[in-house]
Amino acid sequence: MDKAEMAPIVIGKLMNIGGMLQKRANLMLAPFQLNQQQYSILFSIYQEDRVQQKNVINKLMLEKAHVSKVVKKLHSMDLIDIELSEQDKRSSWLMITDKGKKLVHKVRGVSADWNKQWTGELDMNQMNQLLESLTMIQNVFKEKALH
Amino acid sequence: MDKAEMAPIVIGKLMNIGGMLQKRANLMLAPFQLNQQQYSILFSIYQEDRVQQKNVINKLMLEKAHVSKVVKKLHSMDLIDIELSEQDKRSSWLMITDKGKKLVHKVRGVSADWNKQWTGELDMNQMNQLLESLTMIQNVFKEKALH
């Protein structure tokens, strides 16, 4: 089998696995009233002191319309604070709240085992290989950005 | 970095890449009035002489409600034929039409290059490794089936 034959199979599997994982992640996160995308946005805010929506959009490569709505939801759940930016009046700073931090910690507790189960059969060498390959594919996306 | 640390990163990347690919695939398929999931259902019908919805559901691990709706759409677009099953009156046989076949061939033409571009940086060895790892992960899903 050459690359041209393998590519569609690999791409197909990536789409399939991505969808499955997201669905399962949504189930795992349901008790927290969040889905996977919403949590990933919360988490990316958690990782920084303060961020603007555009940072989140660029980092996670999501639609700005979508991020706008999720930010509103996270704020209404008191998981993040929103502070108007002085430098740029179109924009605001997003910061995680204590409640948000607690939620992230809880989810981390739950997801540790959850994450491991999907990679259970892979050995250390395969994991490293996989990580490297996925990173390369992600970089192709960044090169061929849509926006 | 040990496995426990890598797992969430790998899983995160898989979800991210899956979403991106699906979005791009939807763009590529838009001229055919189909999205990626709909096409994958059409393609799985194309691959067999005749199938029942349950076959598609099991193979692609999709929701039966969803497949039901897509089958209706594909039929309304004259891409598939539906023939009542004699053996099981709850069920029908799905078969690709000539129009459906033509569409699949057209999409194959378009998607050959499309598929390759995402794996462009990977060499043959990496592709094989990746395929193997993805297959292992898919098998974990089959073990831990939801239904």
Add this chain to the structure above:
DNA sequence: CTTATTATGTTTCCATGGAAACTAAATGAC
């Protein structure tokens, strides 16, 4: 044979997220 359970699909309801049009502010061209 009758009743309970399981299997196949469908319908309904609803949250999600993508696309496009929009507002308003910031930046660039001249």
Add this chain to the structure above:
DNA sequence: GTCATTTAGTTTCCATGGAAACATAATAAG
């Protein structure tokens, strides 16, 4: 400084797909 363009975010509209309840047929248990 003024006008055009770009950037940040919002709103609106709509297709998608997941969950649950449902209808109907097939199968199993007694």
